[in-house]
Amino acid sequence: MRSIGHLPDGDQARLFADFLASRGIRNQIEPDAGTGWIVWIADEDQIAPAQVWLESFRADPASAEFRGAPAIAAKAREAEARERADYQRRVRTRKSLFPSFGGYGIGFLTYSLILLCIVSSVANRLGGDHEALRWMLLADPANADGTFLPEVRRGEFWRLIAPCFVHFGPMHLLFNLMWLHQLGCMIEARQGVLRLALLVVIGGVLPMVAQYATNGPGYVGGMSGLVYALAGYVWMRGKYHPASGLFLDRQSVQWMLAWLVICFTGLLGPIANTAHVAGLVIGVVWGRVSAFLASRRPE
Incomplete structure (x- = not known):
């Protein structure tokens, strides 16, 4: 303060x-x-x-x-009290099933996403098993024929979300899981599993499709696009609707944007920059619009 x-x-x-x-x-x-x-x-x-x-x-x-x-402040405080009570109810429910980390009880969906990332990384040896990766990428690089998303168009719909669980190296995995835990727990605790699920689907699929559309098929994966979508959402929703209980501090925002720029320099090797930018744009727009609608909602 x-x-x-x-x-x-x-x-x-x-x-x-x-x-x-x-x-x-x-x-x-x-x-x-x-x-x-x-x-x-x-x-x-x-x-x-x-x-x-x-x-x-x-x-x-x-x-x-x-x-x-x-009078207006009284209504805002009442709304905040209701949201806080709802949050406490969710956390109590989760604590009966999952351990507590940080300020939030880890939710079922956040826990499941983290577990899937770990299982996937073991199964494909952190991206080292290219044969296993062929079934988890948006499109199989070995069968590229110039068609847009050929496997998805043939009904392999799991490929739309599966690349999020692919990571190349331990630091890639740990960095993304750290952010996924922090942001996922916050959203799930404050706004529920359905809101987080919707963010995961849209924030996970669209950035990967954008990356594919600009760069074509390749060995691309990871939670980074989704993490940027979650971060952008929390940033805007907390900034323009504080009663939501979501908050991303200034240092985290600065670090997030600085990392985005660093990835563009090429110093870190091949990076899915399009997915990062697309995820951030999706999260920022979604968070800003939802904050605007929430602030206008009658109490």
Whole structure:
């Protein structure tokens, strides 16, 4: 949290806190001896707009724009309380089946995806068994005939999602599983298994198809495109609808974008850059649109 300034008395501080809450800006107020009440902002990205609102409030705290804030803030808090209660219910259900890691109980779907990645990696020796890989890639490189997704068009539909579980080397696997665990658990705990499943299908299939469309058949696989889709979704949904309980801190966002750029340099060898970009775009658009719709939904 970071302080953005002071207000002279508790009534004004509470009114301004309600106004910020009504705008989706997480905040906290507390008395500060000799200076009135101090206003804290939780999210670094929301500090600049909060400071602008603070100056407007100081200029005219009786403005109609601020007077209606308590009622709106009360509804927002009620919605957040309902979501928190729903989250606690989901976590309690999962803890009866799965261990708890970090701040979230690991969900059934997240657990299953991680297990499938590990089993697949053992089965194809982390990409070393090309014969086994032929059945898990979007298209068999050995049978490339210029047709778009020939095996899928013949009914081998598992190829659309199977490449997500293929990894080339231990670092590729561990890096993706770390992010899948963090993001998957958060989404599944906060928004349920169906939302995560939909994200996995769309965020897993479309980036791989985009990679295939631009580069053709090859030994391409991994969760990276899907991870970027999940990260983009959490980033936008948390930024524009904080009541969702999803959040990606600034350092993680910066690291995610920096890694995207580094992969384009070629220093790390052949990388499915199209899949990464496609996944990120899918997640960002989905997260931003869903946050907009959620913020307009009547309580």
